[in-house]
Amino acid sequence: MAIRKEEESSIMSVANIIKSFRYWPRIMRLLWATNAKGLVAIMVLNLFHGVSPIIVLILTKNLINAITYSWNTGFNVVLWAFGGLVGFTLLSQLLSLAQSYLESLFKVLLMNRINRLIMEKSISLSLKDFENAGVQDALKLAQNEAGHRPYQIMQQMLALISGVVTLFSAAGILIVFRWWMAFILLIIPFTSFYSFLRIGQQEFLLQFKRIPKMRKAWYYSFLMTNDKNFKEVKLYQLGKYLLGCYNKLFRGFYCEDKHIAKKRLNVGILFQFINLMVNGLMMFVVLRAAFFQEIEIGTVVALTQTITMTQSNSQSLISGILSLCQHNLYLKQLFVFLDLKVKKVVKEKCVDVPAIETIEFKNVSFQYPDNPNYALRHVSFKIKPGETIAIVGRNGSGKTTLIKLLTQLYDEFEGDILINGMSIRSFDQDALRQRMTVVFQDFVQYELNMRHNIGFGHVNRLDSDDVIMEAAKRAGIDSLVEDLPQELDTQIGRLFEQGSQLSGGQWQRVAIARAFMRQADVYILDEPSSMLDPESERDVFEKFRELIHQHIGIFISHRYTSIKYADHIVMMDQGKVIELGSHQELIAKDGVYAYLYNMQLAAYSEGEKEEVQYDVG
Numbered sequence: 171m172a173i174r175k176e177e178e179s180s181i182m183s184v185a186n187i188i189k190s191f192r193y194w195p196r197i198m199r200l201l202w203a204t205n206a207k208g209l210v211a212i213m214v215l216n217l218f219h220g221v222s223p224i225i226v227l228i229l230t231k232n233l234i235n236a237i238t239y240s241w242n243t244g245f246n247v248v249l250w251a252f253g254g255l256v257g258f259t260l261l262s263q264l265l266s267l268a269q270s271y272l273e274s275l276f277k278v279l280l281m282n283r284i285n286r287l288i289m290e291k292s293i294s295l296s297l298k299d300f301e302n303a304g305v306q307d308a309l310k311l312a313q314n315e316a317g318h319r320p321y322q323i324m325q326q327m328l329a330l331i332s333g334v335v336t337l338f339s340a341a342g343i344l345i346v347f348r349w350w351m352a353f354i355l356l357i358i359p360f361t362s363f364y365s366f367l368r369i370g371q372q373e374f375l376l377q378f379k380r381i382p383k384m385r386k387a388w389y390y391s392f393l394m395t396n397d398k399n400f401k402e403v404k405l406y407q408l409g410k411y412l413l414g415c416y417n418k419l420f421r422g423f424y425c426e427d428k429h430i431a432k433k434r435l436n437v438g439i440l441f442q443f444i445n446l447m448v449n450g451l452m453m454f455v456v457l458r459a460a461f462f463q464e465i466e467i468g469t470v471v472a473l474t475q476t477i478t479m480t481q482s483n484s485q486s487l488i489s490g491i492l493s494l495c496q497h498n499l500y501l502k503q504l505f506v507f508l509d510l511k512v513k514k515v516v517k518e519k520c521v522d523v524p525a526i527e528t529i530e531f532k533n534v535s536f537q538y539p540d541n542p543n544y545a546l547r548h549v550s551f552k553i554k555p556g557e558t559i560a561i562v563g564r565n566g567s568g569k570t571t572l573i574k575l576l577t578q579l580y581d582e583f584e585g586d587i588l589i590n591g592m593s594i595r596s597f598d599q600d601a602l603r604q605r606m607t608v609v610f611q612d613f614v615q616y617e618l619n620m621r622h623n624i625g626f627g628h629v630n631r632l633d634s635d636d637v638i639m640e641a642a643k644r645a646g647i648d649s650l651v652e653d654l655p656q657e658l659d660t661q662i663g664r665l666f667e668q669g670s671q672l673s674g675g676q677w678q679r680v681a682i683a684r685a686f687m688r689q690a691d692v693y694i695l696d697e698p699s700s701m702l703d704p705e706s707e708r709d710v711f712e713k714f715r716e717l718i719h720q721h722i723g724i725f726i727s728h729r730y731t732s733i734k735y736a737d738h739i740v741m742m743d744q745g746k747v748i749e750l751g752s753h754q755e756l757i758a759k760d761g762v763y764a765y766l767y768n769m770q771l772a773a774y775s776e777g778e779k780e781e782v783q784y785d786v787g
């Protein structure tokens with residue numbers, strides 16, 4: 171996904187810069203789709219903006235000449251010339267205000283459109299792509315930089331159009347006087363073009379290579395400013411250290427930026443000097459012509475202004491083209507992100523997923539992208555209708571990975587998963603997911619109201635208070651919801667105003683209620699009891715067992731006291747199923763499960779004994 175090495179080096183080539191203009195038709199379509207009428211109006215106003223300095227110049231020349239010869243022509247001619255200049259200046263200022271009004275509105279619409287495109291793309295990505303560091307880099311660049319570039323390109327384009335109009339009309343005036351002056355004034359700024367282009371490319375390359383570090387800097391800042399991390403940062407006194415890490419990165423960025431800025435300054439000084447010399451020469455020619463009475467006083471004023479205007483316009487034209495080239499490089503990254511391939515929905519896949527009755531893992535092996543080790547190896551087991559399966563095992567043994575494959579968050583694995591005897595690959599992923607409900611270990615705490623927090627389990631039922639309250643009841647939080655100041659409509663969390671904060675266990679129960687919103691065939695709880703007290707844990711499991719009656723229940727837990735009620739237990743170790751059976755069977759087998767179960771039991775009774783001794787003492 172990230173630009174490859176050879177592409178990095180070719181960024182510096184002029185051919186690559188020219189190639190980057192291929193995105194322009196796309197940018198134009200984007201601008202057009204944002205607001206076609208607004209775009210046309212802005213363009214027309216911009217053209218007017220381009221010709222208006224020349225019209226003002228001609229009107230000024232006329233006025234001065236009218237004053238010079240007024241004894242001959244009468245004061246009326248002066249009045250008309252003056253009226254014309256004032257009237258046009260007024261009109262031009264009014265139109266310029268209208269232009270900035272329209273441009274500011276257009277900018278808001280365009281930014282919003284690009285942000286929407288980025289978000290739409292983001293949610294269409296697979297988990298595999300989303301977790302890829304290269305994709306994260308591109309996303310960051312698209313959000314930070316590329317988002318506002320199309321607008322700047324539009325502004326620059328418009329400025330260029332108006333600049334070209336001004337430049338050529340000014341050059342026209344000069345050509346009539348001395349053609350070679352126009353030629354020199356147009357040519358000189360192009361000599362600086364290549365130098366500035368190189369600097370612009372170097373700057374882009376710098377920014378591009380910096381993205382991973384920028385994400386790190388952002389992360390340090392996030393650690394210090396986010397409420398979730400605040401307690402630990404405070405307790406371990408990490409503030410100074412993290413700030414130091416952030417500063418170190420910032421200092422590195424600053425040195426690099428300073429180096430580029432210095433280069434730009436040196437080139438700028440050199441070309442400014444050349445410009446001044448040329449300007450002086452042109453002025454000398456005009457003044458000489460005036461001295462020998464070859465031109466009138468109004469024409470002297472007009473010519474000196476035209477020289478300055480041509481020079482500054484051709485300069486800003488060059489810097490405009492340069493910044494367009496640079497915007498193009500950034501924009502390329504936006505389109506690289508937007509063009510990321512999303513797996514196409516295969517039409518033949520079965521959308522009508524029948525009620526899930528059996529699930530069978532058949533010799534499944536799986537490796538995460540960029541991870542050389544297998545997370546699962548030759549996993550096989552079957553779940554029958556109405557069964558509850560507990561998946562147990564040490565940390566990193568592959569339990570959650572099983573769930574990720576079953577829910578199709580990753581779909582490139584070896585072997586097969588059979589749903590009612592058919593390969594999981596033959597079903598439409600979204601349709602299949604609708605038949606399942608999951609509480610993940612790292613469930614989301616939505617900083618929204620309680621209605622959303624529970625209702626997101628079945629987003630079409632967000633307005634059904636009864637359904638939401640029923641789910642809350644199943645998760646044992648109905649009274650918690652009723653006690654909230656605005657019940658379901660109470661804001662939860664601390665991020666926004668008037669939010670009611672919940673405890674860790676309460677948040678977990680809310681996530682469980684969310685999972686209970688759906689009438690699913692498969693209920694999956696990944697460590698649902700990690701934050702629950704023993705009473706709540708028993709409560710949740712009882713509710714879970716009631717709910718999955720006739721359905722399939724899968725839960726992952728490290729608490730063996732809850733696990734023993736499952737119909738079947740799958741014991742995992744290093745990605746493999748090492749034991750399989752009911753609690754009694756596995757205890758009788760006296761293997762790893764029995765060892766871990768007895769160890770936990772001993773730890774519990776030891777704890778209880780200590781408590782008793784403590785009470786007695």
Ligand SMILES: Nc1ncnc2c1ncn2[C@@H]1O[C@H](COP(=O)(O)OP(=O)(O)OP(=O)(O)O)[C@@H](O)[C@H]1O
Pocket residue numbers: 301538539540541545563564565566567568569570571572611
């Ligand atoms: N997104 C990922 N990318 C690369 N490797 C991963 C990813 N997620 C997990 N792994 C690796 O896969 C292996 C299995 O992880 P998994 O999360 O399935 O373990 P687990 O049994 O659920 O662990 P725990 O009990 O700690 O939750 C681990 O070695 C882990 O490092």
